[in-house]
Amino acid sequence: MVDDDPVHRDVVSEILRGEGYSVELAASGEAGLAAARAVRPDVILLDLFMPGMDGISVLDELRRDAGLSGVRVVVTTGMRAPQVRRLLRPDAVLFKPFGLEELVSAVAGVVGPART
Numbered sequence: 643m644v645d646d647d648p649v650h651r652d653v654v655s656e657i658l659r660g661e662g663y664s665v666e667l668a669a670s671g672e673a674g675l676a677a678a679r680a681v682r683p684d685v686i687l688l689d690l691f692m693p694g695m696d697g698i699s700v701l702d703e704l705r706r707d708a709g710l711s712g713v714r715v716v717v718t719t720g721m722r723a724p725q726v727r728r729l730l731r732p733d734a735v736l737f738k739p740f741g742l743e744e745l746v747s748a749v750a751g752v753v754g755p756a757r758t
Contacts, residue, residue: 643665643668643687644689645692646692654687655667662756671694671697674686675700675704678704678713679709679710682713684713685715685753687716687736688717689719690730697717701715701732714752716733716748716749716752717732717735718737719737720737734748736748
């Protein structure tokens, strides 16, 4: 999960770990890319608006990196613009604030249930 908000990272990671998912955390776009290259995750929850390298730039880099071509992306954003899906083409979008069921459903819909 890549998000600059530490509280949001902690809450989301706790929920996903409770559902049986393995979770890596990154507080910036740069750290998120480095972690993705090291871990090769199935899915990345990616906040769009972060200081420094924003989520849009991270998404562009993920798409350019052949080694990360299979990584699925769930964009998280407070921007309720319908064009987010059309312009960015993520695998899923979660509009903040989102609930526990919505989070788990989005992740499971992209990568399937957690492997326990």
